[in-house]
Amino acid sequence: MLRVKSLTLRVLLFATLWYAIALVTIAVVISALYRQGAERSFNDLLRAQLYNVVNSVSVGDNESLTGSPALGDLRFSQPGTGWYWLVEPLGSFNAAPLASTSLGLTNLPVPSFEEAPFDQNYERFYGMTDTFGNKLRIAETEVILDESGRAARFRVSGNLKVVEEEILGFSRRLYAVLALFGFGGLFVNAITIVFGLKPLDRARRALERIRGGEAERIEGDFPREIEPLANEINALIDSNRRIVERARMQVGNLAHSLKTPIAVLLNEARVLESPHDEVVKAQAAAMQAQVGSYLNRARIAAQRESVLSRCELEPVMERLVRVMRRLNPDKNFELAVEAGPLALGMESQDLEETLGNLLENAARHAETTVTVRARPLPAGEAGLDPGRKNWVEILVEDDGPGLDPDQIGEALKRGRRLDESKPGTGLGLSIVKEITSEYQGKLGLSRGESGGLMARLVLPGIGRDGVA
Structure with missing residues (x-):
């Protein structure tokens, strides 16, 4: 299962999901309610037209159906529109039926009472499809026309395409408005979440300042939940x-x-x-x-185990190089710092002891020149703690005889001296290795470009923004 680690992204994801579910539910419910209302209004229209026809038709002197309903809708006079009215005699009443011009010579079949029963007002509504393929909604009732008991079936139909077009248009407008409201709501919600989580970001920056050695405590006015x-x-x-x-x-x-x-x-x-x-x-x-x-x-x-210290690299290196030049006037010391100033997350005395041992060792074995270089190192090249963004690489190289690969491992052992002709205790490189490992850095030895020994230190750095 995919886990979202960002709190902001997690809240936005759940808010978006909730908005989508809520808006879809609202759209479905409103569309269903509007459809019910539109169909009820359509039935009311058909009922009004039905009773208009009922009021316009009667039995004439020659015992025939007479009348000319004026429904005020041209669709009842245009063929194939789906808007029809039809009056058919019932029982022994053998008069000719009356029909709208739009119906022409076709007829509307009558469903059984079991399929479409009458309601308490002796009306019934049902659907069918005419010969033109129109889906119809039909309103029907039966009325006694005179004192002799002669009755007729009255039917008025309307084309459901009108209702469907009206519902479709409403649904499109509804979806557009809800979509606009949804995107606007998500935008406002995103802004609210981002600004609501700002105190956490301020707390994170305060911790970064502590980690960078720029502050000793978290300071600031925080909300009640974060305080x-x-x-x-x-x-x-x-x-x-x-x-x-x-x-x-x-x-x-x-x-x-x-x-x-x-x-x-x-x-x-x-x-x-x-x-x-x-x-x-x-x-x-x-x-x-x-x-x-x-x-x-x-x-x-x-x-x-407590807080991270901080020291500037270049001043310490310059001070140590000045000392080594005075102690070794016959040796040339070259110093280069790339992309300075650089800061390290360690105590200055530990840095002095580490670099001092490496410089002393290089000066002891160098023929003429000792080179010291420092540069910022990306986390990917450091190959150490991926949670730390900043690392610093320090190279100390001499032009002496150097060491073979099998001698490098021996040189890092405590008390081992590979050259007994030079003064020393054999503890310098092991001390450097121990201090470096305590700061989660690393020490590497190899043969340099000039053929001498090159010591490579990778130490924890602190960026210019105080981030470790």
Whole structure:
């Protein structure tokens, strides 16, 4: 079954369906009522003409039917029109019948009383088709003409085509008016629904501002039905903010409590005799780096559970590149940012640590040049969360020896150093990978155009409209 996810489209769909059913029902009912009224009026017309004929015909001196009904309708004098009158003697009254000019030499058959019985006024109405193919409605009665009991059957017919044309014309006008009313009603209903759901759109934009780091709470004047939802979301944001503060406090306490023991271990390692001093110093340094890494992960996880942070990419990149140029005066650092300014949905210190590790690693292995490029990346190219519209790609490339495909997997493992001749702990790339994954991004390593190593970062971005 097809599910419509849009609330506006769903309401419009049901409103359109209801309008269609209601208007069709109204059209059928009104048409049926109008048909009944038209047929009743037609019967009344035939009845009036019937009694006009009755009043105009009598028994003459020679015991014949005499009279010339003046019905005021030329159709009774034109052949084949379906408008006839006919007076036929009954019983022993053997006079010649009288008929309208329009009937000519034809006759109208008489149905049995079982097929069309008389009513309480001794009248009956029935239909038939004449020799010209006209559908007729006939009004009939029987009247005693004189004191001798001589009687005659009086019949007047009318062509039902008149009624059908009148009903058809009325139905066309009715359908046109109802269709116009229906489209107008749907248009007004659509406008009402769109404007009625505007507060939900404002609430959505308020949430986007929170997600984009531009606001901390949902603010605005909302209707009574939406205000409780906004209040609950604000309460949830406050609760998450308290969780983040507690997490940060606990992270700080843990860092403070571990800093002193690790420092003592490092100091003690300096007075130990070889080869134990190198082992203890190396392990203590590794422990210090790992503690820092996991503390960062705890802080990022706590941050991700609450609201999304925001930082501008280009200033951070420029600052890091300036530092790297001072530290590596013999290396050339090239920086390019496409379609700037770009904003990321992450903490600035996490971005600095991520890019700093990549730049430091690239500078360590580069021959002469390190290239840093950044550009916005469509969601389809990112290959990550389809619910997020904005992503940013950062490329850090050096012109060093690079890595073979089988070496790339080893380089991302914690503590693995593929080149022991260079300084380092082997934790840089693994830290970058961990921070990137915490922000639901990805890190990829490959050989660049210059033959060196190219690190590709895909990080969550925030659009210029504040949409993540």
